[in-house]
Amino acid sequence: MHFRLPAQTRALAIPEIIISILHEMDMQTLMAAQRVCRTWADQIRRSRSLQKALFFIPASxxxxxxxxxxxxxxxxxxxxxxxxxxxxxxxxxxxxxxxxxxxxxxxxxxxxxxxxxxxxxxxxxxxxxxxxxxxxxxxxxxxxxxxxxxxxxxxxxxxxxxxxxxxxxxxxxxxxxxxxxxxxxxxxxxxxxxxxxxxxxxxxxxxxxxxxxxxxxxxxxxxxxxxxxxxxxxxxxxxxxxxxxxxxxxxxxxxxxxxxxxxxxxxxxxxxxxxxxxxxxxxxxx
Structure with missing residues (x-):
């Protein structure tokens, strides 16, 4: 039997949407977001713009x-x-x-x-x-x-x-x-x-x-x-x-x-x- 996933779940599986949401967070919340799940932690680590926002890599x-x-x-x-x-x-x-x-x-x-x-x-x-x-x-x-x-x-x-x-x-x-x-x-x-x-x-x-x-x-x-x-x-x-x-x-x-x-x-x-x-x-x- 096939179960259709809720729209919210499907949306949060799209990396671009997750990145857009994470960019709206302040620095402390963004740091805490890495502990929500492995997917979010991986997205934060891989995103250069988020790593700049967290002061881990230099901005120009x-x-x-x-x-x-x-x-x-x-x-x-x-x-x-x-x-x-x-x-x-x-x-x-x-x-x-x-x-x-x-x-x-x-x-x-x-x-x-x-x-x-x-x-x-x-x-x-x-x-x-x-x-x-x-x-x-x-x-x-x-x-x-x-x-x-x-x-x-x-x-x-x-x-x-x-x-x-x-x-x-x-x-x-x-x-x-x-x-x-x-x-x-x-x-x-x-x-x-x-x-x-x-x-x-x-x-x-x-x-x-x-x-x-x-x-x-x-x-x-x-x-x-x-x-x-x-x-x-x-x-x-x-x-x-x-x-x-x-x-x-x-x-x-x-x-x-x-x-x-x-x-x-x-x-x-x-x-x-x-x-x-x-x-x-x-x-x-x-």
């Missing part, structure tokens, strides 16, 4: 019309790693730069969340941070000490398939204990349309000339899609490390310790991005 510059679109799921889970879009045209660094805080990331809220997030197969690791993707990545480190102001610049190899959140996250963790205890860490988006790459770094005092550091800073703003800024200051009486009785752990240092412990428990290594130093400079107190 033309399709982005020159504007950045943050990965909405990542921007919620790692909020301080995504600079606000209303920071353009600030007059100096202190006006525009927002600190990255590990302790604000969703994964730090509980041990169970840390273990869930940090699984090596977790999908967020493979996601692009934005569309069109970040391709050129650099590190600008500067420090003020008893002798003056120093800085150095590093760059990673070009991210031809775009910067993935797993690489960015591990790069942040790879900075280490001292940076997460006392340094200011910020993510700055530069390139043709900077978001929070101010033209000038504020002078630490009137007795130091900052033309050199600002020239190097402006060059990075123009040449890199993303610059990780690490800024610190030290004196002769600062505690030297966690073994010093005067050392006080910050909330970010505690979060960093917990992340590293979870990595160790899972048998993972914090890889970070391989960086190459290409410039250094200094300005001494007069």
């Amino acid at each position: 510059e033309k399709s982005g019309a020159g504007t950045r679109v943050y990965n909405p799921m990542l921007a919620r889970a790692f909020q301080s790693a995504f600079p606000s879009e209303d920071l353009r045209d600030a007059s100096n660094a202190s006006d525009s730069i927002e600190d990255v805080s590990l302790s604000d990331f969703d994964l730090t809220k509980s041990p169970a969340k840390r273990e869930m997030y940090l699984r090596p197969e977790a999908s967020w690791r493979r996601m692009l941070t934005q569309q069109p993707p970040v391709s050129t990545v650099g590190l600008f480190s500067m420090g003020a000490g008893p002798m003056g102001l120093s800085w150095h610049q590093e760059r990673a190899t070009r991210q031809d398939e775009g910067l993935r959140m797993g690489a960015l996250f591990e790069w942040l963790v790879h900075l280490g204990r001292h940076e997460w205890n006392s340094a200011t860490i910020a993510i700055c988006l530069g390139g043709a349309e900077p978001v929070n790459m101010p033209l000038e770094i504020i002078r630490p005092c009137t007795s130091v000339f900052t033309d050199g550091i600002n020239g190097d800073w402006r060059a990075m703003a123009a040449d890199f899609d993303l610059v990780l800024l690490a800024s610190s200051a030290s004196t002769c009486v600062d505690p030297e490390g966690p073994d010093d009785p005067d050392w006080v752990k910050s909330s970010d240092e505690i979060a960093w310790e917990e992340i590293c412990e979870t990595y160790s428990e899972l048998g993972l290594t914090v890889a970070g991005l391989k960086m190459e130093t290409y410039n250094e400079g200094g300005a001494w107190w007069n």
